[in-house]
Amino acid sequence: MKITGISVKLGDHINTDLIISGKHKYRTQVISELTKYVFEDLDPKLKDRLAVGSVIVAGKNFGCGSSREQAPRVLKAAGVKAIVAESFARIFFRNSVNVGLPTIVASSEYIRKIRDGDSLTIDLTEGRLFDKELGVDTKISPYPKFILDIINVGGIAEYYKKFNAFPWDVKSI
Amino acid sequence: MKTLSTIVEKILAKKSGKNSTTAGDFVVADVDVVFAHDGTALLAIESMQEIGINKVFNPDKVVFFIDHAAPSPSPQISNIHLAMRKFARQQGIKLFDVGSGICHQVLPEEGYVKPGSVIVGADSHSVTHGAFNAFATGVGSTDAALAMATGKLWFKVPETVKVTVDGGFKEYVMAKDLILQVLSIVKADGLTYEAVEYHGNCIGDMAVDGRMTIANMAVEMGAKASPMELNASTESWLKQRVSEIEPVKADKGARYSDELFIDASKLEPLVAAPPNVDNVKPVREVEGLEVDQVFIGSCTNGRIEDIHIATRILEGKKVKVRCIVIPASRRIYMEAMRKGYIEKLIQAGCTVGPPTCGPCIGAHMGLLGEGEIAVSTSNRNFTGRMGASSSKIFLASPATAAATALEGKITDPRKYGESA
Numbered sequence: 001m002k003i004t005g006i007s008v009k010l011g012d013h014i015n016t017d018l019i020i021s022g023k024h025k026y027r028t029q030v031i032s033e034l035t036k037y038v039f040e041d042l043d044p045k046l047k048d049r050l051a052v053g054s055v056i057v058a059g060k061n062f063g064c065g066s067s068r069e070q071a072p073r074v075l076k077a078a079g080v081k082a083i084v085a086e087s088f089a090r091i092f093f094r095n096s097v098n099v100g101l102p103t104i105v106a107s108s109e110y111i112r113k114i115r116d117g118d119s120l121t122i123d124l125t126e127g128r129l130f131d132k133e134l135g136v137d138t139k140i141s142p143y144p145k146f147i148l149d150i151i152n153v154g155g156i157a158e159y160y161k162k163f164n165a166f167p168w169d170v171k172s173i
Numbered sequence: 174m175k176t177l178s179t180i181v182e183k184i185l186a187k188k189s190g191k192n193s194t195t196a197g198d199f200v201v202a203d204v205d206v207v208f209a210h211d212g213t214a215l216l217a218i219e220s221m222q223e224i225g226i227n228k229v230f231n232p233d234k235v236v237f238f239i240d241h242a243a244p245s246p247s248p249q250i251s252n253i254h255l256a257m258r259k260f261a262r263q264q265g266i267k268l269f270d271v272g273s274g275i276c277h278q279v280l281p282e283e284g285y286v287k288p289g290s291v292i293v294g295a296d297s298h299s300v301t302h303g304a305f306n307a308f309a310t311g312v313g314s315t316d317a318a319l320a321m322a323t324g325k326l327w328f329k330v331p332e333t334v335k336v337t338v339d340g341g342f343k344e345y346v347m348a349k350d351l352i353l354q355v356l357s358i359v360k361a362d363g364l365t366y367e368a369v370e371y372h373g374n375c376i377g378d379m380a381v382d383g384r385m386t387i388a389n390m391a392v393e394m395g396a397k398a399s400p401m402e403l404n405a406s407t408e409s410w411l412k413q414r415v416s417e418i419e420p421v422k423a424d425k426g427a428r429y430s431d432e433l434f435i436d437a438s439k440l441e442p443l444v445a446a447p448p449n450v451d452n453v454k455p456v457r458e459v460e461g462l463e464v465d466q467v468f469i470g471s472c473t474n475g476r477i478e479d480i481h482i483a484t485r486i487l488e489g490k491k492v493k494v495r496c497i498v499i500p501a502s503r504r505i506y507m508e509a510m511r512k513g514y515i516e517k518l519i520q521a522g523c524t525v526g527p528p529t530c531g532p533c534i535g536a537h538m539g540l541l542g543e544g545e546i547a548v549s550t551s552n553r554n555f556t557g558r559m560g561a562s563s564s565k566i567f568l569a570s571p572a573t574a575a576a577t578a579l580e581g582k583i584t585d586p587r588k589y590g591e592s593a
Contacts, residue, residue, distance in 0.1 A: 013361055013449060017555040022212070022535040026242060026250050029215055041557035061362035064395060065553060066534075067297040069216055069313035089395055090366050091297055095313035098220075144199065146327075156315060157223040166319070168327055173199045 001152050003102060003122040005055035005081040007114050007131075008046070012059035016071040016092065018042045019063070025070045034070060035078040051079040055120045057111060058085040062103075063092025072096040082122055084129060084140075086111055097147050100155030104129060105141035124148060146173045177424040179333040180400040181368045184308040184421055188291045196332040196430070205290035207320040208236040210276050211243065211250070212534070213295035213313070214257050220318035230324035232265040236285060238276035239269065243529045246537040274502025274528035277301040277389065277472040282504055284414035288403050289421045293320045298472050298552065300391045303399035304384035305407060306420055310398050331397045332430035333368045334359075338375040340438035345586040347482065348383030349474060349550065349570035351375070352390045353443040354435060357453035365395030367430060370423060375437040376401060381410045382478035389473045390552050393450040442585055444548070445568040448556045456573055456585045465545040467496040467578040468559075469571050470526075471533045474550035475501030477508050479571040484514040486575035486589050487521040493581030496574075497539045499526040523578070532559050541566075548577045 024037040039046040050056075056075070062085040063071060072095045075083070082102040096103045104122055106129050114120070119132040122140070125148075130137040143151065146167035153159045160166060167173060176193035178186070186193050189200035209217045214237050221227070229235045237257050245251040254271075261268035269279050277298055280286055288306035292299065295317035302309030312326070320326045336355060369391050376384065384401055391399035403411075403420040411418055442456040469475070469483050480500060487496075498518050500506040506528055509515050515525055524539075532539035533551035541547055541560030547567070549559065554566035569577070572586035579589075 015553075015555050017535075017553070017558050021557055023540075023557070023560075025212065026247070026253065026536060029219070029253070041562040061365065061395060064361060065297065065555060067213065067295060067299075067311045067313050069213070069315060072313075087362060087365055089362075090397055091311055091313055094316055098313065098315035098319075146199075156319065157220065157225075160224045166323070168201045168325075173201065173327060 001124040003082045003124070005053045005120055007057045007116060007118045007120050008049050008054045009114065009116045010056060010058040013061045013064055014058055015065035016063055016068050017065055019071040020068065020074045025068060031070065031073045031077045034074045038074055038078045047078055054080050055122070056080055056083040057114050058083065059111070060086045062088050064089035067091045069095045069099065072099050072101045076101045084111065097150055098156045100151060100158065102151055106138055110138040124151065144173070177426040177428065179368070179427045179429065180370055180402070180421050180423050181308055181333055181398055182330055184289055184291065185328060185330050187289070194330045196330050198330045199327060200330060201325050201327050202291050204234070204293050204320045204324055204326055206234055206236065206285050207293045207317055208238065208276055208280060209295035209314070209317050210238040210240050211253055211257060212241040213317065215253050216314035217295055217317040217321060218256065218260050220315040221322050224318060224322060226322035229264050229266060229321045234324065235264070235266045235321050236280065237261050237266060237268040238273065238279065239271050240275045241530045241534055242536040243271040244527070272503060272527055274505070275472045275475065275530055278475065278501035278505065281305055282414070282502055287415050287418065289419055293317065293326055297392045298389050300396060300399045301385050301389040301472060303388040303391065304381065304401055305411060306400060306403040308398050308400060311392060329366070331366055331368045333370050334364060334431045334433065335429040336369055336371050336433045336435065337373040338371060338435045338437050339373045340375055340436045342437050342440065344590040345572040346440050346442060347570040347572055348379065348386040350440050350443045351435070351437060352387045353445055353453050353568070354440055356390065356393055356445065356451045358433065359394045361393060361449055361451040362395050364391065367396055368398040368400065369396050371401045377404045379404070380406045380478065382476040385476065386473055393552060442570060442573045442587065444573065444583070445554055447554045447565040447567065450554060450568065456569070456583060459567065459583050460585055462546070462583045463581060464494055464548050464577055464583060466539060466541065466547040467494060467574050468532055468539060468547060468549040468551065469496070469574050470499030470501065470531050471551035472501060473552045474571050475499055475505065477505050479550065480505070480509045480514050483571045483575040484517050486572060486586060487523065487579065488517045490521055490579055492522040492578040494578060496523040496578035497526060497532065498523045499531040499538070500528050502528050535559050548574050548583060550574050
């Protein structure tokens with residue numbers, strides 16, 4: 001599976017309150033209506049840059065804080081194709097797998113070199129991340145096979161609909 | 174040779190039908206309790222529908238709570254509550270409605286938490302139940318839906334960090350100050366994907382309330398679980414609520430990824446300054462900063478011990494700024510009434526609210542305006558969490574919060590101590 005997008009660079013510890021504030025998440029159950037509040041307390045203009053097919057590039061501990069699954073869902077709905085970070089908070093990581101939003105762990109050295117607006121290509125099968133402007137690629141931490149299978153079909157609900165079973169029902173993970 | 178295991182390795186082995194597990198293994202474990210609240214339950218219901226499984230695996234093991242915005246502050250949220258009640262009725266599951274209290278307080282009070290159990294909550298602070306010797310972890314709505322539908326969930330067995338805390342607290346130093354100290358050392362991502370086990374006589378002698386405060390904030394370091402060995406006070410607390418208590422102990426010689434030692438007798442009152450939980454400083458370094466609001470409550474510090482300490486400091490005096498006190502559950506509210514705390518707090522000028530998460534998550538009951546500063550006993554000081562983007566939150570213990578309410582500025586509670 002290959003993903004392409006334009007990088008939007010963010011810092012360390014981007015928490016789920018910043019992604020979608022608790023003040024707004026109760027307003028509606030329709031995720032697409034929440035996209036206008038994405039990153040409101042960080043930079044209200046950021047949402048426009050996500051819409052064009054973006055890849056968020058961040059530092060440590062992306063998605064820390066609350067368990068709200070609205071966070072990865074609203075990013076996906078806002079146009080984010082994948083998130084590259086040095087590390088992810090575990091609940092956000094699991095939520096992203098379940099909703100089919102790829103979360104890519106890469107080295108801090110490579111992430112620091114990526115500039116805002118660079119064209120990125122991610123090959124999940126090969127485990128590579130390529131920045132066109134940098135002209136060099138890097139290895140990314142591989143997903144366990146069963147997680148890659150979930151991501152490839154677009155999330156756990158799609159997986160179950162397609163195979164009428166969960167990955168762990170078929171064989172041990 | 175027998176495998177030497179941590180608490181989490183033992184619980185996950187037993188619940189996944191294995192003799193032993195080691196950090197790094199993937200397991201599919203049986204879930205003993207799965208719960209969700211009004212911030213996460215509707216999405217979990219929708220996820221179940223999306224997956225296409227219509228029945229919960231066991232109605233006795235699925236619990237809903239209306240606590241995050243309760244009573245409802247808007248028609249939209251009332252509709253979420255309606256949908257939760259409808260689902261609970263159809264499925265025959267227990268729903269704790271408006272006024273019952275915060276999920277993490279009510280779940281153990283009502284006997285749903287047992288040593289050795291696997292507890293999955295659609296709330297990041299589900300790690301709180303580690304205080305009862307359980308493997309308890311927070312998940313998102315879809316994972317909660319998977320657990321509700323199948324009674325199982327996959328886990329990567331985490332590495333465990335061992336924290337040994339010896340010594341006793343000085344007057345007006347509390348469990349909150351201890352966990353803030355741990356946070357300041359470990360940092361906000363220091364335990365990502367890992368578990369934390371607490372040992373030492375400070376934790377062994379500690380009452381349930383303080384142990385829950387410590388386990389509660391494990392997630393602020395990224396931890397997956399925060400299991401503690403059962404101690405005498407927790408066991409007698411549990412005996413009033415559950416039968417067949419089988420504690421799980423870590424083996425001597427179990428492998429830990431790291432170790433940390435803390436002398437509780439050397440701790441002083443601390444705050445986490447905005448906008449990150451690990452931005453920890455002694456109260457004396459920020460003392461004198463004027464505040465607009467004090468909040469005493471939440472799943473971190475809304476228990477009877479917390480309300481008792483606040484009452485001791487506020488009794489017979491008057492607060493200088495608005496001070497909102499919210500007991501974490503109906504049972505705590507009633508106990509605080511019986512003991513006279515509620516009347517004393519109201520006489521001191523506090524506003525006492527019904528059991529709910531309150532302003533902690535920015536849903537209702539005391540949101541902050543532009544530029545306002547709050548001292549809060551809750552668990553997160555993120556930008557905009559309790560209101561306007563420009564408002565600021567200092568996290569502190571109930572003692573520091575109460576002293577601050579009296580002075581209208583950040584105050585070291587030891588000033589009001591007997592030894593002062």
